[in-house]
């Protein structure tokens with residue numbers, strides 16, 4: 001097939017679709033993005049008290065993301081120094097490391113394996129993260145460090161996650177190098193905005209509907225629960241099994257004298273039903289709140305804290321415990337995502353194994369193995385090469 005005649009329709013104009021389109025456009029293919037709804041999860045809203053994010057607060061940078069941002073001309077801002085400090089909150093205590101000396105010593109065999117016997121750590125198929133961890137790590141480390149850290153990224157029910165999907169990228173020798181987390185001056189929404197501008201300038205067309213009867217390659221970058229008609233019933237049945245987390249995001253703007261008594265990225269929680277994590281936005285990036293205010297984002301499990309008043313009351317009670325007094329809250333903003341992001345569990349692992357790609361239908365989304373935006377970008381180039389190779393198009397740009 002010749003490059004200039006090859007037409008590609010990418011379904012979904014969220015970051016996944018934009019990233020897929022960016023790399024396919026770099027291969028000089030004729031790309032259109034089809035999205036009848038325009039409902040991406042990545043949204044920044046500016047309120048009079050400051051900036052709020054409804055999904056990603058930052059992007060974990062790697063070389064591929066740096067190259068993409070430089071190429072589209074989007075300036076990024078790094079976390080402040082404080083962002084390197086992460087905290088655990090357990091039994092009413094805040095700490096940097098929740099294990100005692102003896103429990104910490106029990107980690108030595110694990111580090112030994114990482115250094116000399118990494119292949120024995122490779123997760124096997126259909127093994128939950130919990131079972132993998134109990135085989136290789138002290139239980140206390142899994143329960144208090146590993147599980148808590150991951151719940152801020154992968155949501156609740158960490159025990160059920162697939163070790164293969166979650167750990168493989170970390171243990172992979174070829175994993176892309178992490179360069180720390182970044183955001184943008186006016187928030188994360190600058191990324192899709194600037195990508196759209198770049199793609200439009202480079203000939204990518206944005207459509208509400210695909211024109212009828214076109215011979216084309218199709219890339220599905222929609223959520224697994226909202227598939228376009230180019231996906232056949234067999235694939236739809238497989239993808240119906242992909243579960244999604246119900247997550248709520250609550251941004252609090254508090255007066256300076258009510259801000260958290262610690263400085264850092266934020267905290268993850270144990271023994272606080274429904275509360276998963278806290279991100280101290282004002283500590284991480286400048287200008288996240290207006291003069292005299294401090295901004296923080298709470299991530300909660302929407303199946304436990306079922307509505308806005310439930311979530312606000314629990315956070316207020318927890319704040320009271322943490323700062324030792326009633327909070328002086330100027331405003332709070334609540335957003336519930338009934339289906340925020342996919343559950344990276346064994347069901348998803350099996351769905352991805354069963355799913356067949358053909359030379360004219362591909363999948364590139366946050367349920368195909370990379371939940372975070374940095375990882376999606378890191379995979380974009382090899383994805384576009386796979387599309388070209390399957391269609392006998394030279395991969396050289």
Ligand SMILES: Cc1cc2nc3c(=O)[nH]c(=O)nc-3n(C[C@H](O)[C@H](O)[C@H](O)COP(=O)(O)OP(=O)(O)OC[C@H]3O[C@@H](n4cnc5c(N)ncnc54)[C@H](O)[C@@H]3O)c2cc1C
Nearest residue numbers: 012014015016037038039040041055056057226366372373
């Ligand atoms: C609360 C929360 C916090 C997060 N925190 C982080 C973080 O800190 N860092 C990080 O890297 N990631 C984070 N993520 C993950 C990241 O934001 C998402 O994985 C990513 O934005 C998902 O993008 P997407 O394009 O795959 O999906 P979406 O944003 O859901 O976009 C899908 C698009 O497809 C369209 N669509 C739906 N159905 C169809 C159809 N049938 N045909 C055509 N189009 C269709 C929709 O309108 C939408 O525009 C977070 C996510 C959430 C929800």
